[in-house]
Amino acid sequence: MDQPTLALCASALTAAAVGIAMITDLRWRRIPNVLTFPAMAVGLLLRTYFQGWEGLALSLCGLIAGPGLLLLLHTGRGLGMGDIKLAAAVGAILGPPLTLVAMLLTALVGGVLAIASQLRPGGVLAEVLSMAMIGLPGMHRFAKAHAAVPQSTVPATIPYGVGIAIGSLLTIVVYWCTESASWFLWHVTRVASL
Numbered sequence: 001m002d003q004p005t006l007a008l009c010a011s012a013l014t015a016a017a018v019g020i021a022m023i024t025d026l027r028w029r030r031i032p033n034v035l036t037f038p039a040m041a042v043g044l045l046l047r048t049y050f051q052g053w054e055g056l057a058l059s060l061c062g063l064i065a066g067p068g069l070l071l072l073l074h075t076g077r078g079l080g081m082g083d084i085k086l087a088a089a090v091g092a093i094l095g096p097p098l099t100l101v102a103m104l105l106t107a108l109v110g111g112v113l114a115i116a117s118q119l120r121p122g123g124v125l126a127e128v129l130s131m132a133m134i135g136l137p138g139m140h141r142f143a144k145a146h147a148a149v150p151q152s153t154v155p156a157t158i159p160y161g162v163g164i165a166i167g168s169l170l171t172i173v174v175y176w177c178t179e180s181a182s183w184f185l186w187h188v189t190r191v192a193s194l
Contacts, residue, residue, distance in 0.1 A: 025161030031082030066091025
C-alpha cells in the first residue's frame with residue numbers, strides 16, 4: 001500500500017492519542033485505559049492493513065520497544081502504568097525506529113519537567129534557590145513567597161504523559177521534515193555519545 005498514507009494516518013493517530021493523554025494527565029494525573037488500549041489496537045490494525053504481516057510484526061516490536069526503552073531509561077522508577085501503556089500505544093502506531101527516537105526525546109523532556117517541578121513553590125530546588133539568593137536585591141520577596149507555601153500543596157507526581165506527548169510530537173515533526181527516522185536516530189546517538 002501507500003507509504004505516505006500510512007505515515008499520515010500514523011502521525012494523525014499519534015497526535016490525537018498523545019494530545020488527549022496530555023490533557024487527561026495534566027487535569028487528573030491519569031492516562032485512561034479507554035484511550036491507550038484502543039490506540040494500541042488501532043496501531044496494530046493500521047500497520048497490518050498497510051504493510052501486511054510485516055507491518056504487524058513492526059507494530060508489535062514498537063509496542064514492546066516503547067515501554068521497554070522508557071523503563072530502561074528510568075530504571076523503572078517514577079513512571080505510572082498509564083505512562084507505560086501510552087508508550088506502548090505510541091510504539092504500536094509509529095513502529096520501532098520512530099518509537100526509539102520518541103522515547104529518547106521523551107526522557108529528555110521528562111528531565112526538564114522534573115527540574116521544573118522542583119522549581120515550584122515548596123519544591124526542593126525552589127527552597128535551595130530561595131535560600132541561596134536571599135542576599136540578592138529583590139529576592140527577599142521571592143524567598144518569603146516560597147517560604148509561605150506549605151509542602152503538602154506540591155504534588156509528588158510529574159505528569160509524564162506531557163513528556164511522552166512532546167517527545168512523540170517532536171519525532172513526528174522531525175520525521176515529516178526529514179522523511180527519515182534513521183537520520184534522526186544517527187544524530188541522537190551521536191549527541192548522546194558526546
